[in-house]
Amino acid sequence: MEKSILITGGVRSGKSELAERLALRATGRAVYIATAEAWDDEMRDRIATHQARRGPEWSNHHVPLHLVEALGRTDGGDPRLVDCLTLWLTNLMLGDHDWRAAGETLADALTRQTAPVVLVTNEVGAGIVPENKLARDFRDAAGWLNRRVAEVSDTVILTVAGCPIKVKPNDNPL
Amino acid sequence: MEKSILITGGVRSGKSELAERLALRATGRAVYIATAEAWDDEMRDRIATHQARRGPEWSNHHVPLHLVEALGRTDGGDPRLVDCLTLWLTNLMLGDHDWRAAGETLADALTRQTAPVVLVTNEVGAGIVPENKLARDFRDAAGWLNRRVAEVSDTVILTVAGCPIKVKPNDNPL
C-alpha cells in the first residue's frame, strides 16, 4: 500500500467512503482520526452519519488540533484515516493557531510515517469569490494546505459523483 | 451506445452541448426532457438559449417533477436527454416532495430502460460552505443524487472548459 494518499473533492462526492475502503484494504482494520468538532446540531448529525457507517474494524480517535501527535502515537500498525484536513484547518484558524506552521509540520511528519495514512480534504475554491474576507482567507489557506500535503503524498485522488480520478502520480504527462 | 450516461460539471462548462451531441449520435434523433421551471425572466432566458440550439431532430417534453414516468412513456425508441437533475431536485425540494425516495426510484428506473438515457447534472459542492442552511442542504442532496445516479450509469463524464473527462469507467485504476 502507498504510504500516503490524499483524497479531495466537493461536498458529498464520495471522499470518505473511498478513504475508508482504501484504509481497510491492507489489513482489514484501520485507525480513524476524526478532526470534526461537534459545535452545532448540524455538525453532530454529519458526524453521526459518518460514524454509523464504521464497524468494529475501526479504532476511533477524536483529534481536533493535535494531528501530528496523533499520527506519531498511532504509527507502526494499521493504516490511519484522517477525516478531514479542511475541518482541522478550520479548528486551527478558529483557535487562532499558526495554521501555516502546523501545515508544514504535518507535511514533514507525513514523510516520516511507517504505517500508511489516508487523508481526506475538500475542494472549496471552485466557486465564485466570496464577499466575506474570512471565507476568502479560508479558501486561500485550504488551497495552500491541499497543495502542501499533495506534494508529500504518493497518490492524490479527486472524487467526482462518487468516481475517483487519480491525479498523482500522473500517468498522462504534460 | 451505452444505456446510461451522466454528464456533470460547473455552470457553462459545456455539459448540455456534449449531452445533445451524445444523445443524437446513435440515430440522429432524440427526445429532450427538460426539467426547468421558468419561474423568473432569468430562467426563461436560459431556457430560450438552450431551446434555440435544438432543431427538428428533437421531440421536446417539459417534465418538472414526474421524470420516472416520462422515462417510462418515452422508452423503446430514440435516446432521451434529461436536462437537468439539479433543477429536478430543486423542483422536488421546493415542492416539499421526498427527494431521496424520488432519487432512489429514478436510480432503479435507470437500470430498467431499453433506450439510452443521457443525464445532465451540476457540480455545486466545490465552493466555500454557504452561510445559508437551505443552500447547505441543497448541495448535500445534490451530491447524494449525483453519486446515486453515477452508481447506475455506465459512463460518467466531467466537463471542464468544454472538454470532457471520462471518470467512469475508470481506465486508470487506483
Added chain:
Amino acid sequence: MEKSILITGGVRSGKSELAERLALRATGRAVYIATAEAWDDEMRDRIATHQARRGPEWSNHHVPLHLVEALGRTDGGDPRLVDCLTLWLTNLMLGDHDWRAAGETLADALTRQTAPVVLVTNEVGAGIVPENKLARDFRDAAGWLNRRVAEVSDTVILTVAGCPIKVKPNDNPL
C-alpha cells in the same frame, strides 16, 4: 512547445506556478502579462506574492484591458504568460466593455500567434448558485470565456491540489 496552453483550476490550486514553469520551459525566458488591477490592499498583496516568485528571466507587462494588443506587441520572441483571464473579464465587465466581443477577438488572435501563449484562468462555476445576480452573470461569462479559449487552445490543463490533469487533447476518448 504547443502554441497555446490554457490552465484552469480553483483558487490556490497551483495554476500560476505551473504556468510559469511551462512558459519558461522552451527558452528559459518569458513575457509576463498581468491583468490584475490593484484596486485594494488584498489584491495588492496577492500581486506582490506572485511577483516575488518571478526573477530576471521575466519581462513584465501590466495589461488590465488591452490583451490582444499586448499579444500582438510581444509576439515573435519568447513565450507569453497571461495571468489571468478571470481578472481580465472582471476588468472588462466593471468598465462596461463588450466582454463577449473582446473574448471573440482574443480567441481569434490566439489562432494567429507565432510565439507560444500560456493562459491562466479560474474555475468559478462549481459552487452553489450565488444569490447575487452580478455574481451569476459573472460565472456565466467566465464559463463562456473559458470554453471559447479552450476551443482554440492546443492543450487545456486542470489543476487540483497542485497536480495537473490534462483535459485536452483527450487521450481517453468518449
